[in-house]
Ligand SMILES: Nc1ncnc2c1ncn2[C@@H]1O[C@H](COP(=O)(O)OP(=O)(O)OP(=O)(O)O)[C@@H](O)[C@H]1O
């Protein structure tokens with residue numbers, strides 16, 4: 001699966017390679033998987049092209065190839081973090097998840113955005129070179145939207161310093177030298193700082209943007225149900241830069257996350273596939289665990305539909321599936337050693353009964 005370029009000593013995965021890997025673990029979200037695959041591929045192409053330029057020559061020239069930082073928009077539990085995590089895995093680069101709401105604008109008391117780079121360094125076992133090509137996932141960027149912007153109402157709960165945090169992130173997103181604390185636990189100690197270059201770090205930002213207004217039209221319920229099988233959504237239904245600015249994201253921030261990708265709410269058939277298909281799916285995990293006790297576990301199709309309907313009602317996407325399984329498997333796990341050699345089959349009534357107590 002891993003291809004090597006003949007003329008360069010560099011490992012080179014094509015967008016298709018990346019997509020095919022993601023496709024094993026991420027159900028649905030076709031457009032997001034393809035977009036992320038292209039962005040990651042271009043990111044490494046760009047790193048490579050820049051590295052080949054003779055020193056000095058490119059200093060005063062605007063780089064032709066811009067960074068392909070990504071902004072993911074989609075409802076909770078639909079796979080935003082999941083895609084980013086799997087991307088980091090296939091690329092074999094260090095990966096960290098940061099929550100935008102934990103940071104403050106420069107000069108205020110709290111976490112400085114540079115700490116994100118520090119965490120990446122930590123994930124890279126303090127290898128600066130490796131960290132400089134890693135991926136930083138910044139979650140909840142919708143919560144750092146500017147307050148009281150335009151005609152928006154109901155924005156009163158937004159973080160007051162949100163715009164300042166967006167400002168603080170600009171340089172990192174674009175690529176700059178930052179000083180990161182070597183020792184994350186004592187970052188007020190002035191001595192242990194390491195210089196890191198964020199130019200080749202891929203930033204993936206994500207947010208739910210739950211109440212965003214598309215094209216100024218009335219709120220579109222859910223995330224576009226009307227896309228075709230290849231995941232292409234009609235243009236007029238996609239979120240635009242203007243919608244995001246109206247929401248309170250500043251133009252400079254959006255300019256530094258040029259790859260915009262929308263994820264959809266997962267359908268019931270997709271939720272069912274998430275239970276059964278990925279190699280690391282929750283069902284496969286329980287099956288393997290029980291197999292160690294000599295127990296065979298199975299569900300009828302109706303039982304799956306029951307589980308999925310329950311998950312759908314909770315409106316937390318795929319996030320709730322694991323919790324549901326823990327509930328369902330509780331007694332089975334407890335009794336497992338005594339039931340060696342048995343075959344346990346869940347039908348819809350058993351599922352309904354167990355979940356009615358949850
Ligand atoms: N499309 C998907 N395919 C397979 N599994 C998924 C998918 N979406 C979500 N999951 C599962 O659900 C869990 C939660 O999803 P994830 O953390 O990606 O949600 P999210 O979109 O980042 O939501 P939030 O906005 O709340 O952070 C994942 O760890 C994964 O196990």
Ligand SMILES: [Mg+2]
Nearest residue numbers: 080081082139
């Ligand atoms: Mg997430």
